[in-house]
Amino acid sequence: MQDGYTTPDGRQIGPVLLDLKNITLRFGGVEAIKNISFDIREGEIRAIIGPNGAGKSSMLNVISGFYVPQEGEIWFKGHRRGPMKPYEVARLGLARTFQNIALFDGMSVLDNIMTGRMNMMKASLFSQALWWGKAEREETANREQVEKIIDFLEIQNIRKTPVGRLPYGLKKRVELARALAAEPRILLLDEPMAGMNVEEKEDMCRFILDVNDEFGTTIALIEHDMGVVMDLSDRVVVMDYGRKIGDGTPDEVRNNPEVISAYLGVAHE
Numbered sequence: 726m727q728d729g730y731t732t733p734d735g736r737q738i739g740p741v742l743l744d745l746k747n748i749t750l751r752f753g754g755v756e757a758i759k760n761i762s763f764d765i766r767e768g769e770i771r772a773i774i775g776p777n778g779a780g781k782s783s784m785l786n787v788i789s790g791f792y793v794p795q796e797g798e799i800w801f802k803g804h805r806r807g808p809m810k811p812y813e814v815a816r817l818g819l820a821r822t823f824q825n826i827a828l829f830d831g832m833s834v835l836d837n838i839m840t841g842r843m844n845m846m847k848a849s850l851f852s853q854a855l856w857w858g859k860a861e862r863e864e865t866a867n868r869e870q871v872e873k874i875i876d877f878l879e880i881q882n883i884r885k886t887p888v889g890r891l892p893y894g895l896k897k898r899v900e901l902a903r904a905l906a907a908e909p910r911i912l913l914l915d916e917p918m919a920g921m922n923v924e925e926k927e928d929m930c931r932f933i934l935d936v937n938d939e940f941g942t943t944i945a946l947i948e949h950d951m952g953v954v955m956d957l958s959d960r961v962v963v964m965d966y967g968r969k970i971g972d973g974t975p976d977e978v979r980n981n982p983e984v985i986s987a988y989l990g991v992a993h994e
């Protein structure tokens with residue numbers, strides 16, 4: 726396990742990429758996360774589950790650097806991570822999607838996806854303004870990467886459509902495309918299937934697996950649909966009232982008595 730492991734379907738999981746140690750996060754008197762530790766390995770699909778208010782979104786926000794915990798340490802690739810500015814988050818290779826879609830409705834699919842590459846642009850504003858060579862080369866590389874993602878997620882036919890006109894499932898796919906445009910090492914998905922019908926969920930599942938397989942992207946996701954979680958994930962963290970009550974493979978978690986009584990048994994049997 727030290728350097729990785731092989732999944733039942735034969736994928737090779739690598740060493741620890743992100744290590745969360747004894748994380749505690751408070752909002753005033755509310756302890757949203759209580760002394761939780763777990764890790765995410767290179768190439769893994771890692772789920773965080775639990776009842777409403779368990780602290781899952783708070784945990785995703787800690788991972789993404791949006792919240793800084795009062796206690797605990799976060800290690801990324803063996804280096805301790807301090808508080809980060811948004812551009813540092815992107816440079817570190819973290820990108821996310823949101824529970825409520827956060828796209829620009831009036832802009833086309835293509836332009837929305839391009840916004841995902843903004844933090845990747847290195848040419849200074851001055852050279853961009855004058856359209857010197859570096860900025861031009863960057864723009865071409867950005868377009869190429871975005872076109873690759875559009876092909877990959879099978880959204881060529883809607884590339885010019887304003888996002889506001891798309892059905893829900895496709896909006897979610899565009900949000901995924903925008904996150905991928907940043908070429909993340911870790912992709913954070915906050916309830917990627919919420920509000921989807923069965924067919925849309927199947928499509929999203931397939932794309933998540935393909936992203937992991939094709940780009941080697943490590944994925945951490947929050948999801949309420951247990952079928953999806955158990956099908957997709959390599960390992961699952963279970964939270965309840967800010968505590969970690971389970972951590973393991975889908976089978977281990979499914980058979981954990983504390984998890985059954987706090988979550989699975991009540992809400993999902």
Ligand SMILES: Nc1ncnc2c1ncn2[C@@H]1O[C@H](COP(=O)(O)OP(=O)(O)OP(=O)(O)O)[C@@H](O)[C@H]1O
Nearest residue numbers: 752755756757775776777778779780781782783784
């Ligand atoms: N910004 C905030 N300010 C104050 N309290 C917060 C804040 N964000 C979360 N909380 C509290 O922290 C606890 C955990 O909330 P969180 O949203 O992380 O849970 P969750 O598991 O993601 O829930 P859900 O499944 O409903 O999205 C809750 O008691 C919530 O009220």
